[in-house]
Amino acid sequence: MAPTRQERKESITRIREQQILDAALKVFSRKGFAEATTSEIAQEAGVAEGTLYNYFPSKRELLVAVVKTFVMTESFLKIFEHVGEMDYPAFLMAVLNNRMDFVEDEGDNHMVLLMGEILRDPELIAIYDRQVIKPVMNRMEKYLENKAAEGEFRPLNTGVVTRALGGMVLGLLLLTLLEGESSPLKSMSRQTLAAEMMELVMKGIQQH
């Protein structure tokens, strides 16, 4: 069945909205919210400035939509789908490899760059917490609890350990951005890096 006129129109607006969101993410993380201009976002999206306002009522709502949309959840949570099939080293490797894509994985960088805006706005904090932090933390906690029950991991305070490990990955991303090329993290393969970290983490939580 050919798409009706109605459908085609809707598809166009969905594409247009995506263009705008993509552009906004880029510009917001390049400049920060306040220094980003709607004019620049429009230009980046290839639309007129006024068009932005047919899709989002204000610059701030556009930021909210960006945070809502570009949650890292999706790609990150995919890892958990196959958790059952993995032993713990494989799982950790997967998590680390996925997150260690610092450089190329622009999505993460974007979010780190926007972190300041998020942290300053309770609404954005709530969104980010609900859509990113909570789901990741919950799944990870459950995973740790299972492994502990199976006797593979030592009995742990999963709440703390989860956050410590999550924080470690997040913090490494920050340090990489801050240290730039001079960081020793840059002089090793992602493979090696992940392996080192896994070693560190495993020997810590593993039952001896």
Add this chain to the structure above:
Amino acid sequence: MAPTRQERKESITRIREQQILDAALKVFSRKGFAEATTSEIAQEAGVAEGTLYNYFPSKRELLVAVVKTFVMTESFLKIFEHVGEMDYPAFLMAVLNNRMDFVEDEGDNHMVLLMGEILRDPELIAIYDRQVIKPVMNRMEKYLENKAAEGEFRPLNTGVVTRALGGMVLGLLLLTLLEGESSPLKSMSRQTLAAEMMELVMKGIQQH
């Protein structure tokens, strides 16, 4: 010797400059660079707007001065002064306790809130890296190397481990801010939290 008129004058200007820097730190971290206004900073500092420009040539240079001045280095590096006298658990407890002052330690929060501004500006990145990251990392690496040489720690890639541990603390701070009151981190004493983290870290890096 009583201070000469000259000296008194200089002391006044130094105090004035400090007032301005304090005010700027507050406002910049509350609002972010772009949304902070020179008017608000002046008010917070208790001086006229024009006075700011007798001390700093522009708003941006004021931000640079803030980043240069309020490096967390000072309090953090103090820990290392007595490193030689501590065994490793005591040392780690000290580090963790010091850094775990998330909530009350406004200084850290300020820097986290300003991280976005720093990450976006190569000059600020360079300053922050040189004054904060590098010294901390170097001292910590050296410490780990010593301990490894003494046989207390397993032979580690100290570059990675240093950053992993540093990142962990940084990341925990971020997560605390993001999760707010709902975080399990908030429902335990800092003592317990530090102990849990030490346990995690120690069992990982400790020679078995």
Add this chain to the structure above:
Amino acid sequence: MAPTRQERKESITRIREQQILDAALKVFSRKGFAEATTSEIAQEAGVAEGTLYNYFPSKRELLVAVVKTFVMTESFLKIFEHVGEMDYPAFLMAVLNNRMDFVEDEGDNHMVLLMGEILRDPELIAIYDRQVIKPVMNRMEKYLENKAAEGEFRPLNTGVVTRALGGMVLGLLLLTLLEGESSPLKSMSRQTLAAEMMELVMKGIQQH
């Protein structure tokens, strides 16, 4: 004869045009010309924004059409049709009663609210003068002249008296709007009000 398709189409467009004019009058007098938006007019008229431009070439032309169309002439001039049959008190009562419908008579309020727009635009002044002021003044002058000739009225400068009486009614409308509920005009029946005014006009204020 049943209406041809052609005729039906024309009738529909005439109705549509009327809808738009009605809506425009409402919105223009509610908001004033500049603050009225074509979007609001379209919504009020129940048509799409673009449709307005099939009927009127621009927002300003729409205002001109509104002024051209909603002249108060019609209802007002009806009074004069039966002038011959009335004695002067009856006539004045009719005029006053008709015009004293301040509150309910939205038409008048609309025009008063639009007066600012009209007064600022020579084209609108010309239209309003030609279609409203001049006809009313002319008829009224002629009436006064007749009455004077018949000896019922004193020999008057009809030009001035006409404008004085017309102005009085117009000015009363303005004062009613300005004073609102606190006006003594609001605390009497329209009957009484008309009677008082008639008395004033007929006899003046002087003790004879």
Add this chain to the structure above:
Amino acid sequence: MAPTRQERKESITRIREQQILDAALKVFSRKGFAEATTSEIAQEAGVAEGTLYNYFPSKRELLVAVVKTFVMTESFLKIFEHVGEMDYPAFLMAVLNNRMDFVEDEGDNHMVLLMGEILRDPELIAIYDRQVIKPVMNRMEKYLENKAAEGEFRPLNTGVVTRALGGMVLGLLLLTLLEGESSPLKSMSRQTLAAEMMELVMKGIQQH
């Protein structure tokens, strides 16, 4: 005593504020509130656009200040100061002459042109009513009551008569603006016009 620095500064700001108010009155009545631009007002006042906002927080507040300031009260109420010394024809002549300054008296024209803006905004209505309408009406009512008590005027409903006469003057102003040069009101001296109106008001139109 020479003015202190403080006083000189204050005097400058008062002058500046007046400049702005004068300019705003001109532009608002020339263009109406919505079509007046802050840029044009600033230019007319000979200051930078930003300067407007050092004196008035918004364009709307500037309008409010204009309405508050340029009340016609002052010049108008002066007439009443010498009321006691005048017999009624002299008084009426004074009122009429004062108000009949249609053309030259820009103040009045301004207010008539702004009437639309005032009528649309309850706050402005309240201000105008309190500062202009009420004082004028009250004084005029009292005058009429006195004259009635002295037996010079017939016993009248002073509330209505006051408003009828006030409205007449106001309405005549409107008609003059609307009819422009073609009005018979323009082809007679103000003297004659005032005399005609006085005759009408004093004696009515009826043949006695």
Add this chain to the structure above:
DNA sequence: TATGAATGAGCATTCATTCAT
């Protein structure tokens, strides 16, 4: 040196108008 009024460039947002469907 301290002040704070003046400045004007810069930006978010609105809205009349166009035009492809």
Add this chain to the structure above:
DNA sequence: CATGAATGAATGCTCATTCAT
């Protein structure tokens, strides 16, 4: 003819910076 998304010029307002006092 009807529609409504796209357009971009126009405008109120903010705020870093300057400078006369």
